[in-house]
Amino acid sequence: MQPKEVDDDFDALLSGLPKNTEAEQALLGALLFDNQAYEDVASFLNPEHFALPVHGRIYDAIRHRIDHGQEASPITLKPYFDDDEALKDVSGATYLIQLAGEAVSVISVADYGREIEDLAIKRDLFRVGRDMTQEVCKPEIEVSGRDQLEQFEAELYKLADHGQNDVVSFLQAAEVAVEDIERARQSGSHLTGITTGLTALNKATGGFHPGELVIIAGSTSMGKTSLAVDIATRAAQRYMRDLADGADPTENGGASVAFFSLEMSSNELAKRILSSGAKVNLEKLRNGQISAQETLRVARAAEENAKLPLYIDDTASMTISGLRARARRLIRKNDVGLIVVDYLQLLEGTNRRQSETRTQEVSEITRGLKLLAKDLHVPVIGLSQLSRAPSHRENKRPRLADLRESGSIEQDADMVLFVYREEYHHQANKPDSGSADYNEWLDKLDQLRGKAEVIIGKQRHGATGTEEVFFESEITSFSDLARDLMDG
Structure with missing residues (x-):
């Protein structure tokens, strides 16, 4: 059931890095089986969190249709992947049907989503470390070691802070505002x-x-x-x-x-x-x-x-x-x-x-x-x-x-x-x-x-x-x- 990826460089990069292909397949299958399960991961899971790019593309197509009030199923997604080289050998629709047919309980969707997100963070840490090594080893580098340290720290902070600032509704914002006003009035x-x-x-x-x-x-x-x-x-x-x-x-x-x-x-x-x-x-x-x-x-x-x-x-x-x-x-x-x-x-x-x-x-x-x-x-x-x-x-x-x-x-x-x-x-x-x-x-x-x-x-x-x-x-x-x- 493993799709063939055409991006050999990406596969080489992923070799030995933390990933869980089975968790990705299980989550996608659950979403295709029951679109309502998307609500459990919509707030934090993004296509770039998937280790296999084709899984990220499938997830992106699923959320695109759901966000537009449309059904996401193997049949409705087929046109998106008819020309997808990664699924060419097994036919896009066939792979999508297999995912939906082997879906696990939708109760586990949030857990699988968090697992996928966590492994993505670890891969990002690897990329930052790799970039650090390559940058430091450049013989013609003009930036000082102190400046590089600050740049790398900024990258790590950005990674640590990613996804922490949730969008809030007007009701949530108004509640905070009213609390501020009341606190000022009482004081x-x-x-x-x-x-x-x-x-x-x-x-x-x-x-x-x-x-x-x-x-x-x-x-x-x-x-x-x-x-x-x-x-x-x-x-x-x-x-x-x-x-x-x-x-x-x-x-x-x-x-x-x-x-x-x-x-x-x-x-x-x-x-x-x-x-x-x-x-x-x-x-x-x-x-x-x-x-x-x-x-x-x-x-x-x-x-x-x-x-x-x-x-x-x-x-x-x-x-x-x-x-x-x-x-x-x-x-x-x-x-x-x-x-x-x-x-x-x-x-x-x-x-x-x-x-x-x-x-x-x-x-x-x-x-x-x-x-x-x-x-x-x-x-x-x-x-x-x-x-x-x-x-x-x-x-x-x-x-x-x-x-x-x-x-x-x-x-x-x-x-x-x-x-x-x-x-x-x-x-x-x-x-x-x-x-x-x-x-x-x-x-x-x-x-x-x-x-x-x-x-x-x-x-x-x-x-x-x-x-x-x-x-x-x-x-x-x-x-x-x-x-x-x-x-x-």
């Missing part, structure tokens, strides 16, 4: 995703959600890294607090965080977190000019955050594919639920060509970050520089057009947040202390001191606008205004 915090760490921003955005690419942008010294560090720290702290309170994992308002710092060392990031937690001047902390009491506060902050699920990768030079590989490892190992990248202009494209402009490369990077968020089902926060355009305007508040190499940043982002502090620009225009304008300048500085804005320049699923927050420059940290603390 009173307007939070449906991962906390931003700021009450006003939580109300305006609902937090950060799986699959979203969030861009935080600002001019130099506006505090975009400080905001990102605050968000990462508070999300990790909220995660630990909700766990300690026994909250349902699906209702956790925080997350374990992976922070990719391409500009600042992990040591410097830790100092920022300790400075904010201990309320100790960051500059004095760096220089060791803190009192004994402040030292105790720093030690206490370090102890309180010792088990913080915040993982810092400070690799200085990284490609977008390298970042994806590292992110996948952190998610598997530490169940990371939020990724922060500081900052995206320091990332490199995977295969940069000399003819490629920097704007094209940044476009590849932003698309890569969006795909990362979608594939790993976590929010990704990418920091971005601004062009110099705001400094040449009277109104220096940033706009979407100010994003440096903005090509696809605005297009790919689900949310764009700008950090703006008028206080910084006002201080930069300090007049001479003896001038007539000095007192007026001083009065305005007092009005602006500590005030900052987070401008929502784009929100795919919500409104744009500006949220006022407080910025404490000595510890480079953002926090709620007093009114927001009362409202929240």
